[in-house]
Amino acid sequence: MSRLFVAVDLDEPARDLVAEAIELLRAAGVDARFSARDKWHATLAFLGPIAPERRPAVYEAVDAAAAASEPFELTLDAVGAFPSPNRPRVVWVGSSKSQPEFAACTAAVRTRLAALDLQFEGDAVPHVTVCRIKRPATALPPVALNRSARVRVDALTVYESVPAGRTTAYHVLRRASLGRH
Numbered sequence: 497m498s499r500l501f502v503a504v505d506l507d508e509p510a511r512d513l514v515a516e517a518i519e520l521l522r523a524a525g526v527d528a529r530f531s532a533r534d535k536w537h538a539t540l541a542f543l544g545p546i547a548p549e550r551r552p553a554v555y556e557a558v559d560a561a562a563a564a565s566e567p568f569e570l571t572l573d574a575v576g577a578f579p580s581p582n583r584p585r586v587v588w589v590g591s592s593k594s595q596p597e598f599a600a601c602t603a604a605v606r607t608r609l610a611a612l613d614l615q616f617e618g619d620a621v622p623h624v625t626v627c628r629i630k631r632p633a634t635a636l637p638p639v640a641l642n643r644s645a646r647v648r649v650d651a652l653t654v655y656e657s658v659p660a661g662r663t664t665a666y667h668v669l670r671r672a673s674l675g676r677h
Contacts, residue, residue, distance in 0.1 A: 562675075
């Protein structure tokens with residue numbers, strides 16, 4: 497079954513930074529199946545399965561949240577893991593500092609979607625998932641990036657994640673420009 501999520505897309509310089517981070521992780525001994533370049537994004541809201549008849553309302557909510565949010569920049573400058581670097585399950589590239597504009601945009605999106613009876617767990621931490629570790633046996637080795645990337649965020653994308661064998665395919669369903677008051 498397909499699932500929907502709302503995300504921020506990356507530009508090519510940010511994708512290059514994520515690719516460099518993956519090479520550093522591999523060199524540090526992280527043995528995992530890393531996500532493909534075309535799947536890299538920063539999620540604001542994971543919606544799960546949404547029936548086709550409910551999707552227009554989701555699009556309207558995302559459009560309204562985007563219109564109420566100003567364009568911003570997202571900084572990627574760190575490698576980390578959830579739930580922690582000592583027990584990594586998800587390895588990510590993200591920011592070493594809080595990103596208030598990302599948080600505000602996320603809150604706008606989630607508030608509009610909550611009116612459709614969608615629920616969200618925890619705060620959205622701006623990050624790009626690079627791999628998942630099924631059985632974390634060791635801590636994530638420390639990996640320091642040599643540079644950072646700043647992504648200009650001027651739109652939100654609603655994606656559909658569709659099972660495709662051992663992986664998933666992402667399809668763009670809708671793009672909404674930020675700040676179209």
